[in-house]
Amino acid sequence: MNLRLLLMSLPVLASLSACSVVEDARITEYRDGRKAAVSLTFDDGILDHYTLVAPHLDSLGLRATFWVNGNSIEQGEINYAPRLTWEMCREMSERGHEISNHSWSHPNLTNLSEEALREEVFKNDDAIEAATGKRPITFCYPFNAQNELVAQVCHEGRVGTRDYQEAQGQVNSHSTPESLRAWLEKVVENGEWGVTMSHGIHHGWDQWNDETVLWDFFKDLASRQDTVWIDTFAAVAAYRAEREHCTIRVRKYRKCIGLKPSCDLDPALYREPLTAEVTVNGRTRLLTFDPFGHEQYFEK
Ligand SMILES: [Zn+2]
Structure with missing residues (x-):
C-alpha cells in the first residue's frame, strides 16, 4: 500500500478490529436489487x-x-x-x-x-x-x-x-x-x-x-x-457483464462493513456501479459499490 492510500485509510483502520467475513452477501441481478x-x-x-x-x-x-x-x-x-x-x-x-x-x-x-x-x-x-x-x-x-x-x-x-x-x-x-x-x-x-x-x-x-x-x-x-430497472442498453449490458466477472468479499468490522471487489474487465469500458445485497446482524441492506475500487466502507 502506498503512503497516500495508507493515510487515506487511517481513520477507517482506527475503527477496525477483529473482523469476520460476511457469508450472506451477493451482487444483485439488476441495479438496486430490482x-x-x-x-x-x-x-x-x-x-x-x-x-x-x-x-x-x-x-x-x-x-x-x-x-x-x-x-x-x-x-x-x-x-x-x-x-x-x-x-x-x-x-x-x-x-x-x-x-x-x-x-x-x-x-x-x-x-x-x-x-x-x-x-x-x-x-x-x-x-x-x-x-x-x-x-x-x-x-x-x-x-x-x-x-x-x-x-x-x-x-x-x-x-x-x-x-x-x-x-x-x-x-x-x-x-x-x-x-x-x-x-x-x-x-x-x-x-x-x-x-x-x-x-x-x-x-x-x-x-x-x-x-x-x-x-x-x-x-x-x-x-x-421499484421493480423494473429501466435504463439504456449500454448500462444494463455493462452491469450484467460486470456482475458475471466480479466477486466481492465483505467483512464485518467493529464499526463498519468493508466490501472488497475484484473484477477482471477493462475499467475504461465498464463503468457501471454494482449493487450488493448484504445481511449483517439480521439486517439486509443494498450497497452500491465501484467494482474496480479498493475496499469500500459502509456504516454498519
Ligand atoms: Zn435498422
Missing part, C-alpha cells in the same frame, strides 16, 4: 425519435437507446422517413439517452468483406463520437443479421450487442395495450432483461396508428420502477 430490467431501443435514427419519443421519455425521467446510421443522418431522408440530425443526436445524448451504432449505411453486414464490414462499423463510431463526444460501446445489427465474423468485429471495444429484441409497433408488429402489458409482465415474472425494438412513429418501418398506446406503455413502465 427484479427485472428493460431497455427501450429505437432503430434507424428517425426524426420522430427526437420530436416525439424523447420528449415523452424525458417527461417521465426514462432513458433509452437510439441506434443511428451516419449515412442516413447525412442524407436527411431515406424511404420518405426524415432522419435525425447530428445536432439532435448531441442534444439527446446530453439529456442522458444513448446514441449508438447501427452501422454507417444499414447493409446486411453478413454479405460484406471484412474490410467493408470494419468500415461500416467503425466509420459510424467515429461519426457518433464526433457528434456527441461519446464513443458507442454497444452495437445493433442491421436486419438483426449476424454471423461469426460480424459478431466478432461488432463486439470489439463494446459491452454488448443487441442479440434479441421484442418488436413493438402497430403496422407490422400489431402491438396493442394488452400485448405490451403482457410482455412486460412476463419480463418481470421471469426476472428477464427485456429489450424492445421500435422504429418510427409516423415514418419508416412498423409505425404506430395510435401513438398513445406507446406513451401509455412508457407510463406503465415508469410506474413500475
